[in-house]
Amino acid sequence: MEDYFTGSFIEKKREFKRFLEQLIKIIPFLADQEGDIVNLHSARVALLASSLASEVLESNESLVFLAALYHDIGAVGSSVHPARVINMAEYFVDPWLSTHPIRSSQVLRKVGFMKPASNIVLEHHEWYNGGGFPFKKKASEILPEAQALRVVDTFDSIMLLTGNSNMSLKMMERTSSREYDEDLFLIFKHFVKANDIEFLWFEPEETLNITLDFIGKLKLSIDDADVFELLKVFDLKKHPANGHTKRVRDLVSLVCAEVGYIPADSLVRAVFVHEMYTLYEPFKGSYMGSVLRKELIENFSLVFQAITDLEEDPFVNEIIRAACYLDKKLYLNFAEMSIRDIVSTISQLNGRINPEILLALKKVLEEHGRAIYKEKITDTHWANG
Numbered sequence: 001m002e003d004y005f006t007g008s009f010i011e012k013k014r015e016f017k018r019f020l021e022q023l024i025k026i027i028p029f030l031a032d033q034e035g036d037i038v039n040l041h042s043a044r045v046a047l048l049a050s051s052l053a054s055e056v057l058e059s060n061e062s063l064v065f066l067a068a069l070y071h072d073i074g075a076v077g078s079s080v081h082p083a084r085v086i087n088m089a090e091y092f093v094d095p096w097l098s099t100h101p102i103r104s105s106q107v108l109r110k111v112g113f114m115k116p117a118s119n120i121v122l123e124h125h126e127w128y129n130g131g132g133f134p135f136k137k138k139a140s141e142i143l144p145e146a147q148a149l150r151v152v153d154t155f156d157s158i159m160l161l162t163g164n165s166n167m168s169l170k171m172m173e174r175t176s177s178r179e180y181d182e183d184l185f186l187i188f189k190h191f192v193k194a195n196d197i198e199f200l201w202f203e204p205e206e207t208l209n210i211t212l213d214f215i216g217k218l219k220l221s222i223d224d225a226d227v228f229e230l231l232k233v234f235d236l237k238k239h240p241a242n243g244h245t246k247r248v249r250d251l252v253s254l255v256c257a258e259v260g261y262i263p264a265d266s267l268v269r270a271v272f273v274h275e276m277y278t279l280y281e282p283f284k285g286s287y288m289g290s291v292l293r294k295e296l297i298e299n300f301s302l303v304f305q306a307i308t309d310l311e312e313d314p315f316v317n318e319i320i321r322a323a324c325y326l327d328k329k330l331y332l333n334f335a336e337m338s339i340r341d342i343v344s345t346i347s348q349l350n351g352r353i354n355p356e357i358l359l360a361l362k363k364v365l366e367e368h369g370r371a372i373y374k375e376k377i378t379d380t381h382w383a384n385g
Ligand SMILES: [Fe+2]
Pocket: 071, 072, 082, 100, 101, 124, 125
């Protein structure tokens, strides 16, 4: 009996914390997914930018590492992955792409341990001559760390194209005086020549391991609110009102309590991962520098378990899909609704999911819909719908 009240409860809490930590760490990798592969752009940029900035700018290595690791998360959902974009004009074909530095930075600003890095991220596409975006800042207006990030970011894009560091540096020279501080570019050229870095593209498993080691040494203090903020990058483009994953978590935990016999832990964990699938199309060119999504996930045992539960446990899958569908419907169809409208949306699931779950979901909406959807509800004077 004693075991039940002490050991098991505390162990469960610890394990959930470990799960959240794994999520925080896997998010930047899963934001680099193109179909079934993870291109490791953010990992390489993080390793190179942090070592460049700490060597030549005396910057805080971990801070630049974090900024670089999460720099493109706001681009999730764009037509192409930002690392596949070579010309400035291509960024403006898709507004989601040309605004991604702002979105990345907005998300990161709300995450405690990422706040200091968010300003670097905001400026990672500014050019030294003022020709960049989004603010057309120039020269010393741009944070030095953001300039270091810019150089490495471009280098990775071109390496993915050429696979050759000398050729990549040559290609960068064409725009170098406009895009970077001249001294910084010279130092970077020296840095590339003096260090053996091509393996980062040719041995992606090694790149992954080194990056995971680096992340493992960082002291991140996190909670589930931070995780939900970061997960918004997967919600943002698909769902008009962000916060989808969090609302689905709320719905699902309440349904679970209502039905009684479902293992709440695995269900809730599966909710956290249910939108962590990329929106980037599979890339049609070379997969150099990439690892398989499957191989990546195996490094994160608890996330791996949650994804397996979601994909293979029909019960978990059905409940989450139902709540996910419902939440999307509510935000796609109406600007504002009454609690009665919200509850009646359930009828669209009739015949598609287990009636018992449907009934529980209805009850949850009647009792808690007002709290979960408080931003959508107009008839605040109404009692219980
Ligand atoms: Fe970017």
